[in-house]
Amino acid sequence: MTLSVPDPTSDLLRLADGDRSAFDAVYAACQPRVLALTRRMMAGDPECEDVAQQALLRVFERASEYQPELGKGMPWVLGIAAWEVRSWRTRRRRRGHGPLDPEHPQSQGPTVEATVAQAQLLAHLEGILDGLEEADHATLMAAAGLAPRPEGLAPATFRKRVQRAMTRLRLAWSDKHG
């Protein structure tokens, strides 16, 4: 599970400043999340690992450009990864492998803005989830199918727990983002 990975903002700032000792921490925080995002956006495409690798290299190539004004570290990293997926889609279309129907522009996939916004939204959501209590976090992960359901729990009890966890998630979200 990638959601318990710590926020890399401070390490990313150190790396941008030229502090090479922050590399390992940034790598450990970013690598699983970039891979998870790429998998999610490419829906199991066989080229997913290659694109994730490319995205990660791009993140580190641009790490020196990171500044606090660009916002928190993870949305910035995932924005680059999302852009890389978008570029892969464009390349694929140009090679003639992807859907290209000029009559239906929506068949060309989401826009760059939508892709980056989606990545940033996911990163914000992960930040909120990390701030929830462990039990709520586990319940929501299980409800989303990202973690196993607790054994021996009645479906009605589980539903109730999901409902409560969702309420707390909504409250945490509105506390942070209005």
Add this chain to the structure above:
Amino acid sequence: MDELKRQAQAAYERGRRRLGLRQALLVLPVGALAIWRGSALEQGPIALGVFLMVAAFAWRGGALGRAVWPGLLGGTVAFGLPLLATAGGLAPVGCGATAGCLSACIAGGVGAGIAIGRLAGPRSSLLAALAIAGGLAALSCLPLGASALIAAGAAAGVSAPVTRWLIPART
């Protein structure tokens, strides 16, 4: 270490080199102006030295990297004032230890020192910023005479720490 991590490290270093080159490119207009007003043989190696120094400091990062901007801005002051004095006829080339030459370079040095002392935060290397500024000052002070350059260096070397002590930088 796995292959991807090694590649990521190489990508990071590639990004650092690019950053170093990008910041060093700012030296080029100053160097070109100095060469145009002086000679490629005298000013060329100094400009190249400052270019390499800025690229290396920016690539290395940390206190050295943070010194690049204050050094470049202070250096532009130290380069500009003697150049203006020369253009205005106040300090002819090779005037050495005459009042006009010395005052032009001292003013440039004090200006550079104040700029560096004000802009270089406590986590920046003052020495590195002074080295960059000194290199840029040499581009316009050296043709006036070695004593003028020494005077500029001394002025910057004194005024930078004094300014930093009197008015601490915000960062």
